[in-house]
Amino acid sequence: MIIENPEIPEGINISPHHPLRELAVLLGGIVILLAILVSALGFAAEEFADRIPFETEAAFADNFIAQLPGLNSDADPNAGANPETIRIEAALQTLADRIARAQELPPGMKITVHYLPDDTVNAFATLGGHVVMFKGIIDTLHSENGLAMVLAHEIAHVRHRHPIRNMGRSLVINMALATITGATQSDGADTIVDNTTLLTSLNFSRTQETAADETALQTLVALYGHVNGATELFETLLVVSTQEGGLTPPEFLSTHPVHANRIGVIKEVAAQQGWPEQGALVPITGYQ
């Protein structure tokens, strides 16, 4: 028996590719694929969600609106709320109804305003035409015009069916993502997947914000004849964030366009449409 010990060539068991090149190809591929997938799925889901009748959305929303703390359900109106809250909520509801008429909401689309006596500077619209206004945001405003801008912005979201569209989109996208991240079996790769999705979907959200701003401006013109007061909220927020030395996130990472940017866009739209920027302001006294 002849036994030999040949020298084995180096590297025969290893692919010749450089790992960094492989990283670039794989990462580029996944980011592009995800961006396409999220956009396509999101678009399709939104189109479907748009065809859900508002009545169905409202009936669905009633199930969980009743469970949110501090929000009064229709079945149990204002139970245990203090008179101040009831008064302000009624005043806001009256303003919302004026805005709803000005925005010519489709028949059956009912806006319900909820007032929360909390210092959070926020307002949001959710499924079923429910709009939540916090005491904190009303306190930052100086005129009814400014308040009407915020409320009209939230009602415009409802009018454009943004809440149901967003819910449909995130439902479909999250299902697709769960499938993909299940396949990678790697936490690092999942981080890439999640962030790509976030950035891709934020873009939709900012388009919606701009659309809501435009509709809200139009509403101000219909109600008051001018857009004075429209930028009140953002001017206050801009001063607050500058004073606090707080970090303003770059626009790409934020659902809402940055305050300064938003003021600029609002002024630009008003100028384009020829809406007067000056005019008398209505005092906010009834809402504070």
Place this chain on the structure above:
Amino acid sequence: MSNLIVLAIFLVVGYGFGTYAENRHYRSIRQRERDLRHIYVVATKYPPVDNPPPESTLVAGNVVISVDYFKRFLAGLRNLWGGRVSSYETLLDRARREAVLRMKAQAAALGAAYIFNIKFQTMSIYQGRRNSVGSVEVLAYGTALYPARPGSPS
């Protein structure tokens, strides 16, 4: 966003240390392979019939090597597309060669010239989160043949 930055730092650190450790290990492997070339490693079960018959004993080499964060990340991405998981290829190549070298070092200490019936066992001994491969163990073992010492029973 901050988790993207953390991920990037982990990837850079993993790539840096991983590449350094791998290059150093390969240099060491190549050097010791040259040094131990005089020991023949053979897969057959049947050694040549010699007279007088040699002594025989089991020799084994065992090694555990972990993969760095960068390579694990790369393998995770590869899971989506399919294809050669080349980031694990060097891991297994190094582990097999190191195990053989440790086995050969044991044989060299006995003065053996041959190891017959060499076998490998490979397993993933650490399951990272969600069953990702963390580190592998490779065991190489075989029968070393060395000349009978005078006076020892044959």
